Amino acid sequence: MIDLIIIGGGPAGYVAAERAGHKGLKVLLIEKKALGGVCLNEGCIPTKTMLYSAKTYENALHGENYGVFAGKVSFDYGKIVSRKDKIVRKLVAGVKSKMKQNNVTVVEGEAMIKGRSDKGIEVSANGENYLGANLLICTGSEASVPPIPGLKEAGELILTNREILQLKEQPKSLIVIGGGVIGMEFASFYNSLGTKVTVIEMLPEILGTTDSELSAMLRSQYAKRGIEFNLNAKVTRVDGNKVIYEKDGQTHTAEGEKILLSVGRRANIQGFGLETLNVETTRAGIKVDEKMRTNVPNVYAAGDVTGFSLLAHTASREGEVVVNNLTGKSDIMRYNAIPGVVYTNPEIAGVGETEESAKEKGIAYKVAKLPMAYSGRFVAENEGGSGVCKVLIGEKYGEVLGVHMLGNPSSEMIYGACIAIENELTLDEMKEVVFPHPTVSEIFKEVVFAF
Numbered sequence: 001m002i003d004l005i006i007i008g009g010g011p012a013g014y015v016a017a018e019r020a021g022h023k024g025l026k027v028l029l030i031e032k033k034a035l036g037g038v039c040l041n042e043g044c045i046p047t048k049t050m051l052y053s054a055k056t057y058e059n060a061l062h063g064e065n066y067g068v069f070a071g072k073v074s075f076d077y078g079k080i081v082s083r084k085d086k087i088v089r090k091l092v093a094g095v096k097s098k099m100k101q102n103n104v105t106v107v108e109g110e111a112m113i114k115g116r117s118d119k120g121i122e123v124s125a126n127g128e129n130y131l132g133a134n135l136l137i138c139t140g141s142e143a144s145v146p147p148i149p150g151l152k153e154a155g156e157l158i159l160t161n162r163e164i165l166q167l168k169e170q171p172k173s174l175i176v177i178g179g180g181v182i183g184m185e186f187a188s189f190y191n192s193l194g195t196k197v198t199v200i201e202m203l204p205e206i207l208g209t210t211d212s213e214l215s216a217m218l219r220s221q222y223a224k225r226g227i228e229f230n231l232n233a234k235v236t237r238v239d240g241n242k243v244i245y246e247k248d249g250q251t252h253t254a255e256g257e258k259i260l261l262s263v264g265r266r267a268n269i270q271g272f273g274l275e276t277l278n279v280e281t282t283r284a285g286i287k288v289d290e291k292m293r294t295n296v297p298n299v300y301a302a303g304d305v306t307g308f309s310l311l312a313h314t315a316s317r318e319g320e321v322v323v324n325n326l327t328g329k330s331d332i333m334r335y336n337a338i339p340g341v342v343y344t345n346p347e348i349a350g351v352g353e354t355e356e357s358a359k360e361k362g363i364a365y366k367v368a369k370l371p372m373a374y375s376g377r378f379v380a381e382n383e384g385g386s387g388v389c390k391v392l393i394g395e396k397y398g399e400v401l402g403v404h405m406l407g408n409p410s411s412e413m414i415y416g417a418c419i420a421i422e423n424e425l426t427l428d429e430m431k432e433v434v435f436p437h438p439t440v441s442e443i444f445k446e447v448v449f450a451f
Helices: 011-022 037-042 044-061 077-101 151-157 181-192 212-224 312-326 355-361 376-381 410-422 427-431 442-448
Strands: 002-007 027-031 104-108 111-117 120-125 128-137 141-143 173-177 196-200 228-230 234-239 242-247 250-255 258-261 265-267 299-301 340-342 348-352 365-371 388-394 400-406
Touching: 002 011, 002 120, 002 312, 011 027, 011 037, 011 077, 011 104, 011 128, 011 312, 037 044, 037 077, 044 077, 044 181, 077 104, 128 312, 151 234, 151 258, 173 181, 173 250, 181 196, 181 212, 181 340, 212 228, 212 348, 212 355, 212 388, 212 400, 228 250, 340 410, 348 410, 355 365, 355 400, 365 442, 388 442, 400 410, 410 442, 427 442
Parallel strands: 002 027, 002 128, 027 104, 128 299, 173 196, 173 258, 196 228
Antiparallel strands: 111 120, 120 128, 141 265, 234 242, 242 250, 340 348, 348 400, 365 388, 388 400
16 A cells, blocks of 8 residues: 555655655655656746846846956857756756655656545556555646637747747747746746847736736836837737737737747646546636645645646645645645745745735735845846835734845845744844845845834
8 A cells, every 4th residue: 555646746746755755655656747847847947047048148248347348248049948958857867866765656657546445546557556545636737728819720839838948949039928927037038138029918017916016117127128018918819920919999910930828827637537536626726725635535636736826836835734744743834925936137026915915905014115226235246237125014013914026136035034924023023133244135124124
């Protein structure tokens, strides 16, 4: 009898497998493609690798701002892609090594749930049947493809996050349908390399639930760099390499060599026998409670398949919650301090309540913000750069409700705000925390003293 069968080797699945194996459980992990899931193979890691190449190129282009003259600066798109592939291979091998170190049995193949009996839950893969006491479903998500007329006929002109990462040549022009995180990161990358980028977004602002003030600031910076933004715009059809959209009651056309679809993701809940267990689902994905339990005993779900917080770090934590409860440690999943990062240049990072969400929930708050230029380290390393740090404090108790930053390296600083929110630190308590000097992270404390 296997203690835990896991379907899906993404951040939820492989982290859960590692933790469970480390704690002595007998674990079977089934993955039909490559360990690491979408994040490692088609998302987080390859995009950040390419974005770093673009950032390095931009830094070299503007080296004279720092007294550094690099001569003729150029890039090799093929080498950028090759390096991305090399990094992915290296990290996939690392995940495989972790599975081996923690005695996790990995099966490469498609899993199919056969059902459950008094003996346990039966799952098959590659013609073999396996019986498990517990089942964790981590089948992830896939790019949503809306029913826009003309999409299918456009063929290879249409890309999702998967296909765009496989391009061997840089497109001269790119239309991005959807100005969310994925869309903006690809827009940033290609804009840095000189591709003409057009973003078409249905909402009034890019980046969805990100702090709207910071989103608008980032959009303004990229507009100055040449990205064309069309907000409040609804795509009505695609005609070859042309995207037809409506805005302000008028019909417009955008033309590009490639078209990136970036309008969200949907949970993978079909094709692996989920219906045999009568697991309850919602429109978003598999329904779970705070311990990641489904309505079926001994059946759990974690990661994008729940359709709640489609982030790799959320998925990993959800997998940990499952394992902790299986191994005797009572644990629940909390979503109040999940950080979100947009790896553009400059970066945006935020955690907790935004002004918009606080108002929507009726939370009384105070807000303070300062330019990133209040940090000496930021000024030293970001010649001509701008940014802001915004902090929300609860009006009644003075607790940290949310922190939102625009400016590099926000992604590396936001964890401090996560800890503050997770531990319900107050304004007065934050004032007593000692920050290293000089660091950009000091901006957090500077804003705290601005209240």
